[in-house]
Amino acid sequence: MAEISILVPVYNVEKYLEACLDSILAQTFADFEVICMDDGSTDRSGDILDAYALRDNRVKVIHKENSGYGKTMNEAMGLAKGKYIGIVESDDTIEQDMYQILYQTVTEYDLDFVKTDFYAVWDREDGTLKKQYCSMTENRGMYNRVLNPNAELDAYFLEKFTWDALYKKDLILQNKIRYNETPGASYQDNGFWFQTFYWARRVMFLDRAFYNYRQDNMLSSIHNTQKVYAMKNEFDFIRKFMDDQADVDKELYRICFHMRMRAYIGTLQRIDFPVKLEFAQMMEQERLFFEEQKEARYDRMTQEQITIIKNPLAYVENVLIQGREITKEVVSGYENIIVYGAGTYGEQIVYRVKAVKAYGQKLKVAVTNLNGKSMKCQGEAVCEIHDCVNEKDTSLVILAVKENSEAFRAMLDCLKKLRFSNIITVSAKKLDV
Numbered sequence: 112m113a114e115i116s117i118l119v120p121v122y123n124v125e126k127y128l129e130a131c132l133d134s135i136l137a138q139t140f141a142d143f144e145v146i147c148m149d150d151g152s153t154d155r156s157g158d159i160l161d162a163y164a165l166r167d168n169r170v171k172v173i174h175k176e177n178s179g180y181g182k183t184m185n186e187a188m189g190l191a192k193g194k195y196i197g198i199v200e201s202d203d204t205i206e207q208d209m210y211q212i213l214y215q216t217v218t219e220y221d222l223d224f225v226k227t228d229f230y231a232v233w234d235r236e237d238g239t240l241k242k243q244y245c246s247m248t249e250n251r252g253m254y255n256r257v258l259n260p261n262a263e264l265d266a267y268f269l270e271k272f273t274w275d276a277l278y279k280k281d282l283i284l285q286n287k288i289r290y291n292e293t294p295g296a297s298y299q300d301n302g303f304w305f306q307t308f309y310w311a312r313r314v315m316f317l318d319r320a321f322y323n324y325r326q327d328n329m330l331s332s333i334h335n336t337q338k339v340y341a342m343k344n345e346f347d348f349i350r351k352f353m354d355d356q357a358d359v360d361k362e363l364y365r366i367c368f369h370m371r372m373r374a375y376i377g378t379l380q381r382i383d384f385p386v387k388l389e390f391a392q393m394m395e396q397e398r399l400f401f402e403e404q405k406e407a408r409y410d411r412m413t414q415e416q417i418t419i420i421k422n423p424l425a426y427v428e429n430v431l432i433q434g435r436e437i438t439k440e441v442v443s444g445y446e447n448i449i450v451y452g453a454g455t456y457g458e459q460i461v462y463r464v465k466a467v468k469a470y471g472q473k474l475k476v477a478v479t480n481l482n483g484k485s486m487k488c489q490g491e492a493v494c495e496i497h498d499c500v501n502e503k504d505t506s507l508v509i510l511a512v513k514e515n516s517e518a519f520r521a522m523l524d525c526l527k528k529l530r531f532s533n534i535i536t537v538s539a540k541k542l543d544v
Contacts, residue, residue, distance in 0.1 A: 115143040116191035118198050120183050125155040127202040132163050134204035140211035145170045148187045151177030181290035181299035198274040202325045209321035213277035223311035226276040228320040233327045254318040260308045267366045271304040275322045286310040291348040301345040342378050346371040365408040368401050372420045384462035391423035434463035436539035445507040447473045452511030453488040460511040461489040508534045
């Protein structure tokens with residue numbers, strides 16, 4: 112029987128899956144099984160898993176109909192044979208000695224779990240990996256000692272990822288720790304994180320990094336602008352869990368309010384513009400409710416965060432929704448409106464143009480170079496600006512980047528070389544070319 116069960120949930124990650132599995136099978140600690148849960152992948156992921164299972168008998172593959180991350184992980188935990196459980200997301204990789212160090216630590220100190228720092232990683236164009244060290248906390252006193260999270264509640268403020276850890280399986284089984292089985296794959300690890308901290312009595316946080324957390328997989332839930340209420344569902348799940356327990360420290364409710372509102376700010380900034388106002392209204396209602404319940408706490412927030420939470424509608428209207436100067440009158444008379452730039456400014460301006468353009472006017476979103484990738488911006492396919500040259504005489508180009516920035520100047524030079532003549536800024540200022 113393996114000492115460690117490594118759970119790998121898989122869904123349409125053919126680009127990254129081999130690197131993930133290679134990093135697991137290269138571990139210096141060898142007494143493990145890898146349980147790969149293929150959650151109905153429609154790409155080559157299933158075939159890749161089967162090939163690895165034939166090559167190494169430690170790899171177990173379960174092909175199943177798509178049911179979402181939470182249900183998939185609950186099934187995986189039910190199959191685990193090891194005394195300890197690790198989690199590796201299928202677009203990430205791990206350092207060669209990760210499980211050797213974690214196993215030594217968790218057994219030497221008889222821990223319920225051990226967690227570590229991690230690396231944020233991106234692929235460079237030359238094929239190398241860019242790595243940035245990320246600490247779980249700036250509080251150095253939390254590291255490298257045994258502690259009880261419920262005796263030292265500051266532990267709950269550490270980064271709440273679940274994959275940078277090794278868990279005693281008995282902690283999970285005896286306390287019936289389960290993932291929230293909401294559809295899709297959005298943030299269900301939050302509920303699992305909270306339950307492990309709530310039930311654990313002996314944990315350790317190591318100030319070393321072993322896990323490579325990928326930031327540039329555009330299919331990841333962190334980039335998904337459609338899952339508007341996924342974070343709310345997860346914190347509702349956590350709050351219900353607390354309500355179902357006896358004698359929960361009231362401070363935990365306040366900590367969860369803090370985490371909830373911090374998460375809501377991130378969601379508000381990321382989601383599609385048509386639903387920002389609706390989400391802000393929900394934030395306002397929840398803030399008032401939690402203040403009435405005496406669960407609101409603001410002591411660990413910045414003044415900017417407090418301002419957003421206290422008046423999210425104003426934040427959306429005054430900060431997130433830009434381009435009010437882009438009016439019907441400004442864009443009238445052109446067959447095509449080209450939003451040049453697909454970043455934050457581009458998303459804001461596309462949203463604005465959709466609201467003011469006349470029926471029959473065509474909207475295009477362009478960037479300088481797609482580098483062979485496909486992109487969308489507010490649901491619109493993104494093209495390269497040179498593909499719009501044939502329509503330059505009938506087009507209005509909105510330069511959707513920060514005015515007078517380096518990118519602004521480079522993009523304006525590009526437009527001049529391509530001989531576009533009708534160019535305005537996000538503030539509707541006409542540019543001489």
